[in-house]
Amino acid sequence: MTAVHQVLSSAGPYDAVSIQGLLWRRLLRARGFGGHDHAATVDPRARADFRALKELRAEPGDLVVIRYSAYSPKLLPVLALPNRRLLVYHNVTPPRYLWNHHAGVAVACAVGRTQLPRFARAADLAVGDSDFNAAELREAGAAHARTLAILFDAARLEDRGTPPVPGAGPLVLVVSRLAPNKRHDLAIAAFAAWRAERAPDARLLIVGESLSPSYRAQLERIATGSGAGAAITFADGLSQRDLNAAYAAADVLLSMSEHEGFSVPLLEAFHFGLPVVARPAGAMPEVGGDAVLWDRGGDVAVTAELLELAVRDLGLREGLARRGRARLEQFAYERTAAATLRAVEEALG
Amino acid sequence: MTSPEDAFARAEEEVARRRAGGGYAGPPGGALDSSLVAEEPSREQLAEWAVIEIDPDEVLYSSRVGAPLTFFKRLLARLLRQYLVELEARQTRFNIALLARLDRLEERARMEEEAGRDSARDSSG
Numbered sequence: 001m002t003a004v005h006q007v008l009s010s011a012g013p014y015d016a017v018s019i020q021g022l023l024w025r026r027l028l029r030a031r032g033f034g035g036h037d038h039a040a041t042v043d044p045r046a047r048a049d050f051r052a053l054k055e056l057r058a059e060p061g062d063l064v065v066i067r068y069s070a071y072s073p074k075l076l077p078v079l080a081l082p083n084r085r086l087l088v089y090h091n092v093t094p095p096r097y098l099w100n101h102h103a104g105v106a107v108a109c110a111v112g113r114t115q116l117p118r119f120a121r122a123a124d125l126a127v128g129d130s131d132f133n134a135a136e137l138r139e140a141g142a143a144h145a146r147t148l149a150i151l152f153d154a155a156r157l158e159d160r161g162t163p164p165v166p167g168a169g170p171l172v173l174v175v176s177r178l179a180p181n182k183r184h185d186l187a188i189a190a191f192a193a194w195r196a197e198r199a200p201d202a203r204l205l206i207v208g209e210s211l212s213p214s215y216r217a218q219l220e221r222i223a224t225g226s227g228a229g230a231a232i233t234f235a236d237g238l239s240q241r242d243l244n245a246a247y248a249a250a251d252v253l254l255s256m257s258e259h260e261g262f263s264v265p266l267l268e269a270f271h272f273g274l275p276v277v278a279r280p281a282g283a284m285p286e287v288g289g290d291a292v293l294w295d296r297g298g299d300v301a302v303t304a305e306l307l308e309l310a311v312r313d314l315g316l317r318e319g320l321a322r323r324g325r326a327r328l329e330q331f332a333y334e335r336t337a338a339a340t341l342r343a344v345e346e347a348l349g
Numbered sequence: 350m351t352s353p354e355d356a357f358a359r360a361e362e363e364v365a366r367r368r369a370g371g372g373y374a375g376p377p378g379g380a381l382d383s384s385l386v387a388e389e390p391s392r393e394q395l396a397e398w399a400v401i402e403i404d405p406d407e408v409l410y411s412s413r414v415g416a417p418l419t420f421f422k423r424l425l426a427r428l429l430r431q432y433l434v435e436l437e438a439r440q441t442r443f444n445i446a447l448l449a450r451l452d453r454l455e456e457r458a459r460m461e462e463e464a465g466r467d468s469a470r471d472s473s474g
Contacts, residue, residue: 099394100384185379197372213415220382256379292375293356301373305360317351 003062004028004344009072011039011050013175014209015067016150016237016264017090020129022049023151024065027337028344035062040074054075056082063348068092068119069261070105071112079122086347087123088148089137091261091282092116097181102211114138114305125347130262130283148343152267152331161241163249165233169201170311173250173274175243175265176257178210178219178236185222186300188248192226194304199311204232205246209287226293247272252310256295259292260284266292267331270324275317277303289330291323303330392452399444401437 069090098106126142128134137145208217223232253269253280
């Protein structure tokens, strides 16, 4: 049996890269491929699905899939293996966002970006999960890098738990890792402005794991200082069921992110028929297309007015939901699964 | 009904109208604006980073649940203070010396560029 092994720099229970690893494994297993998934660093909560990188045993003829989202020195020996390699690039956060917030992660990102050409050149096939990422790969030296969209599994969004937010009133949802490039500070400022000006009973739910406990504390201080702190809830460690419930209970998804390699929450919002207000950063426009209220300015008051439109204008909401469903067809599981298997076969040679 | 294509312009108009009436009085940006460095850290930023001085409260923050563990870590940092201060001092010494050398190299490169421009001007004149 041909084996396909996946290698990640780090694996966790909630991040998009690890979830893609799991979805690929399910697909590969269904198509008769063997292999295991490994990471340089494995969060204890992900140990059931990912093994330590040092346990990687690739036989001749096996394919090694490298999911590149950050640098780890432990990844380098993978380039010395005689196996064929498929590089999947998920993007690396520009370090400028991190220098003042987490020096260690900033260094990993800075080195990750400078080391990308080395991985790009060593790949038998290189793909980015968006045109934005594929373009960066080509710049890094993988001349024939192309786009291979993520596997979007809508079935995991069906099971509903309990929304982790009290009260009534319009609910704004932000779903992304708490990291400076995601600009939660702008989301909080826009929400506070909207609440003060238009929606005194509005609530904000911010879902995501934090870069560090101190960064979360900083965001909590920003929330308190915004004057809307009592209406803002931070939630991490949410199960998929509870996240689904949050999507179902929300009135709008907000993203003020300045750097996105893909953005799965956009697709999740489309699945729930939820209008989206977002900045057109990185790969966001190619994922969201015409189904998003794009915030092209730099004024949180305008973002607040976009929230007002997204929540109160019923005709606009229906139109966005219709367009969102059309966008989802572009990322239909059957289509991207077939493309994924074709890429694996091609990489195997 | 507003179309998605018209929404941004309509939002801008509404903000302008409300600001004229005293609404939306807060700043347009976010709290993190000043903490995000430019593509390349500036000379001033490098000088600031060169001095290593770690506040345990900044790095050893935890939630209420993790408080006992955090207390233990802070205690450990205090017990190791002599060693950690020496570590910080030696790293700072290296950083400052390196930065000073970088400054001298930049100055030399600048002077050589100027000299090159002067000699090119002299030979053409």
